[in-house]
Amino acid sequence: MARPDESHSAPPRLRRWRDWTEIRTATLFVLPVVAVIAAFVLVPVIGTLVNSFYRDVTILPRRFIGFDHYRDLWASQSFRQSLWFTTMFIVASVPLELALGMIFALLLDVRTVVRGLMRACVLVPWAVPAAVSARVWQLIYAYNHGAANWLLSNLGISGQVNWLGSDVGAFAAVVLADVWKTTPFVAIILLANLQAVPRELYYQARVDRANFIQTFFHVTLPLVKPGIIAALLFRTIDALRIFDLVYVLTGGGPGGSTNSVSLYAYSYYLNGSFGYGSAASVVLFLMALVLSILYVKLGRFRAEGA
């Protein structure tokens, strides 16, 4: 903090000594945080990993079984189904959220009289707890007296639709509910990045007679790339862990077609099969880890290139 000042007032040896005490003090201050992270992040992760190698059910004695759970997971059709659903959910929801989030961010960046009001409106879905919004969507999709079917009948289309009754319908319903809820999050991250773009660059582009689309792709996009990467990272990891929305909205149905990996793991924990549930959680953790590393690498590469 007072570095330039110190450098000419203190002799070199003393400075080094003071640096050392500073490091020591800093370590001391960081230590509690490290301890908290270790206690609440590392211990559970390692514990789960260890547990996944045991047959750990409440009804039988605990026994080491090596990789058996992982083999069973791979052989289990319903686990593969949950992997498939989770992957498709990421593929369908994240790009949509990114595209819509970008559009919202650009709109919110425009200076208008009602900008404050617009920003507040866009943020509302993000502020609603996931379980509550899932319940609201459940009321929209409800077969009798649901808002969606009510709309259909008012449009003069006869016949009720059981929105959550087919694989495609339930999948689309979950994706739509998630996009509605998390697009504002992406919009806010991108908006923060947009606002950091120097206005002069836009004037410059206008001087060069660049049209709107050219400006977007050659000025805006490269400069908000860090924001895009951050939003992508957050959204992908969140989508990977999707639990509350499916738990409330579809319960994994119909016939297990919207069972996410975390819901799958949870159902085994609930039935007292902790070892197997742990193995499923470890798979989820590894997927999240790989994705994070990928994005971080990608983000750095892009940032250097820009």
Added chain:
Amino acid sequence: MIFQRRRTSAAFGLCAAIVLISMLASLFVIGQGCGNRGPRSLVLAVGGAPSELDAWESLIEQFTSETGIAVTLLRQPTDTDLRRQGLVTALDSRQSDPDVFLMDVAWLGQFAASNWLEPLDPYVEQEVIETEQLFRQVVDASDRYQGRLVALPVYVDGGLLYYRKDLLAQYGYDAPPATWPELVEMAQKVQQGERQENRSFDGFLWQGAQYEGLVCNWMEVAGSAGGGFVIGDSTIKLNTPANNEATTFMHDMIHRYEISPRNTFTEMKEEEVRLAFQRGNALFQRNWPYAWPLHQADDSPVRGKVGIAPLPSFADGQSVSCLGGWHVGMSRFSDMKDEAAQLIAFIVSYETQKLLAMELGWNPARTDVYSDEEVVAAAPHLAELREVFEHLTPRPNLPYYTLISQVLQRELNSVLSGRQSSQDALLSAETQAQKIMEQYGTP
């Protein structure tokens, strides 16, 4: 500058010290809170609707005034799965509380096999707990694990057919259906007529969502075709002709005969079924006895128009009703076992059972309460129920039943939604159940 730097670091140090001290202090306070409970108190874990919890509060007060034993009520959520989760966490970590808790009949196998339940036989022998009057069949089918008595029924439940007396009479039927084909015929005819006035009217409502209730419904239809779980020493069979017939029939009620709505397999649980029936939107419903007092409430549109009967069967089968209900047990880790036994004795006593029947409409687990004059006056239908309760079919009493049930729920639900044929689903469920049995059936 140096002076200032020292001041800032001193300020930082002070802040850190305050944070640390307050953290330690809060830990200490939390520790104190858990450690000292003042005079020792039993902990009873119960969940449910607010009215149910209030009834338990007043029961506990009565127990304390009779015995001098203090009891704390641990209020659990209403949701069955959350209640189980809370108990599993406490018991798996061998906590001494709760001492006494209520369990759904479906988890008894898991809890007993996990060795979490204190055997109650000694207390029965010492005549602390009296079990003479409890439904013998229910106790034998559910509460005994490897010969030991590990729980006692608090109330019994069984699936019933509810029908609209007025509508059956109006369309020229003088009795509820005895067989499934009769039910289909009546439902189709009445539904066709009623839909001209009320487009939301359905013939038959039942629980088809992907949850435990679906397995109960399936056991009843399958059982009435002579099917169900076929469990041997090391094998489990589900893909049998009778089960196939029953499962196909359940699918057909939705998609072929169209007497059950298409949201049966996405939305229909007990309350959804009950509410639709109570609004007057159905001819038949399959539900538990709890729906009866609610249908007879003053503000109920179907008050006085409802009858109950045993569920139908297939031509050569007989009616089957799935055993449900909640049971009370004692934790093996309890530090107040003698007092806990007294509380259990109190819960299954005549007076308590009568009170639960009168206040909450719970069906007593004691047969003698069914002939109590006051109870009969308040709930005349109990006499009919007693007959049904003598012949209930329990779910398999296996420690890993809930794992098998989870598989079956998923596969059956996929048949109802039309994703799979019943044969494929039953075969797949059988393979998975067999695998579970191999994994968890052997030590």
